[in-house]
Amino acid sequence: MEEFKFCISDLFEYIEEHYETHPEDESIYTLEIKRVELNAIYDKANKSYDAFRRTPQKPGETIDFSKVKEKLKKGHQLYLKCLGSINQAIDDLKTPTPTIKERASDENTSRDIGSSIHLPPCDTDIFYGDFVTWPPFRDMFTAIYTTPDKLLTQFWEVEEVPKKPLPSTSDILCEQHYQKTTRRHSTGRYVVTLPFKTPEKIDLGNSRHIALAQYLRNEKSVSRKPEIKTEYDKAINEYLELGHMTKIEYDPAENTKTYYLPHHAVIKPDRLTTQLRVVFTASCPTSNRNSLNDVLHTGPILQADLVILVVKWRMFRIVFNADIQKMYRQILVESKHTPFQRIVFRRSPNDPIEDFELQTVTFGINCAPYLAIRTLLKLADDVQETHPLAAKILRNGMYVDDVLAGAHDVANAKMARDELTSSLESAGFALRKWTSNDPKVLSGISQEHLLDTNLLSLPESNSTKTLGIRWNAKKDAFFFVINPIHDKTSFTKREELSIIAKLFDPAGWLSPVVVTAKIIMQQIWLDKSDWDESLKPLTLHR
Structure with missing residues (x-):
């Protein structure tokens, strides 16, 4: 009975939070996430009710099943109402409009605005926080932003000789902006400005209520894991201690002259040093459906080619390797642009929500x-x-x-x-x-x-x-760490391609293995196997 009450309570709380976040102001991917979460919570409530019904009553125990059914019925009605509003908002966003098309074309994004999105079943209680540790969520995230065909195309193209693209108009303007506005602080640090596409008219809507809703959901999730909550608070407080963030007073009149970055924790257990990192999301839309990333120039790609860099490094007899500590956070942002790097945070659920401005270049913003x-x-x-x-x-x-x-x-x-x-x-x-x-x-x-x-x-x-x-x-000497593949009697197309996609080898040092994997991939396509269909034994033994 207690488990059923807890599940129904979760359902009611989630629906209440949904109506506070105005689904019409959100993007397709956040709405799809909400839909998966809502369905999972509702399914869990139904399953707990079925289990509760089948559990024998204890001697002397009297349960009013009519009240239990009434509570479930109320939850079902709210669930349908909430699901309907999410579906309607998604349908509205999928309707092609010139603005969306122009934005998708301008940013060369891989989002398929009008395509059908198939999400995997949700079988876990974890919805917020570190999505890297939740495979269904990671798969869903991939399904929204790209398609299997695009992933496979990238897998084949990784061995092609890279072509240096000609600089776009956006890249040229971004570079000119950097040269004109960058200066050095009295401490020697560099001070940069954000390269807005139209600095005279920055087209952003309200964003604080969206960032606040996401923060409260994330806070509720991490509070169930005290060790993560402690590390997360420590990471945020470090921004304050190092002067990388300052506290400000919230002024509702400035809503369209600011941008609030949603943030969450990402855990990387394989790291030797910092295992928890705070990730900021500048692609979250505001009330007018523009995000901070939408109104900024991304800037040209300046990064050196990975393979060439490693090969040149090994031309030396004596080599050394080091890491710039918190590199992004050593570069200051001009004070006139820090209002576009605001976050909400509090140390305890009992404390009031506070507003802060990030003072340095922030990872998560497209131009960073x-x-x-x-x-x-x-x-x-x-x-x-x-x-x-x-x-x-x-x-x-x-x-x-x-x-x-x-x-x-x-x-x-x-x-x-x-x-x-x-x-x-x-x-x-x-x-x-x-x-x-x-x-x-x-x-x-x-x-x-x-x-x-x-x-x-x-x-x-x-x-x-x-x-x-x-x-x-x-x-x-270089070497690779191989994660063993669990021996199974059969593999599906989805499982096999998931294994192949993990073969990251841009230098081509694992070509004998990768070529074999690509031959198997070709045969899978020739067999016309469905995604969840077991592969033919002959295909795997080629």
């Missing part, structure tokens, strides 16, 4: 990668005369915040290390997690800044995951 990498290139220009070795590394030896550099002897490697450290520190960037194939390169570096405190002795077990590939510093 461009602003971060472009700032490193700007630093390279600024130190070219005084630190030429550092300038060369900043231009040719960086993969976002990873440093991949080296030399042909220890003396030059240490000189490059010192120049790079000095140049980055002048702009507020600190290098951490140092590794090298020669302990002499690491001499003089504080042990707390090494990836492993025992790294100077280079133990056999020491390795670091460099750009998706693991590297053993002592053996100076």
Whole structure:
């Protein structure tokens, strides 16, 4: 009986939250998420009622089944009403309009605005928080934003020689904007502005109520996991302690001159350092259906090619690798644009909701990668005369915040290390997690800044995951960590393609395995197997 009451209570609470978030103001993907959540909660309430009915009554126990049925009936009526409003909002959004088409074309997004979306069944109680640890949610997220055909196309194209696209008008305007507006703070840090498409008229609606609703749902979820709640609060409070976020007073009159970023926690257990990260969502639509990302230039792609970078790195006899600590958060945003980086937060459910402004470049905003990498290139220009070795590394030896550099002897490697450290520190960037194939390169570096405190002795077990590939510093060799595939008598098309899609090998070092997987994939398509149909034995033994 108690379990049934809890499930019905969950259903009522969810429906109440739904009507507070105005479904007409949301995007297709948030509405699809709501639909899956609502169906799952309602199914759970029905199952708990059936189980309750079949449970024998205890001696002397009297239960009024009419009241129980009445409560379930009320829940059913509310469920249908809520589901109807969600479906209607989704249908309205799927109706093609020039504005949506133009936006989809302009951002080169992979969203299929008018396509049918098939979501997987929901069989879990977890709806919020770390979606990476919930496979059905991750699959649903993929189903909304892309299609199997597109995923398979990307899988085949990964081996093609990359083509450098011509800069678009948006890219040119973004670059011009950066050059005109970027400056250095008195502390040496760089200060950038957000590259709005129409800075004179930023077309955003209200967003605080949407961010608040999502925050309250997330807060309810993480409160069930005290250890995650503690780490999450600690991560947010760190923004305040480091000056990367400031508290502000909420003014309803400023609603359309601000943007509130929804945020949630993502857990990555395989990380050696920070396992919980706060993720901000700048693609969440406001009341006029524009998100912050919609009104910003994304900026040109400045990132170096992964394969070329790794190959060039291994041309050196002595190599070292380091990581810029919190790179994005070392770059300040002009105060006139920080109102577009607001969040809501509170330390306890008993405390009032507070408003904050993020003061630095924020991961989750579409132009953040461009602003971060472009700032490193700007630093390279600024130190070219005084630190030429550092300038060369900043231009040719960086993969976002990873440093991949080296030399042909220890003396030059240490000189490059010192120049790079000095140049980055002048702009507020600190290098951490140092590794090298020669302990002499690491001499003089504080042990707390090494990836492993025992790294100077280079133990056999020491390795670091460099750009998706693991590297053993002592053996100076790359290797892959393979997750074993569970032995089964049969596999479905969906399961097989899920396994194949995990083969990330842009350098082509696993080609013998990947080619075999692609041959199997071709045969699956020739067999015309359905997604959940068991594959033919001959197909898997090709």
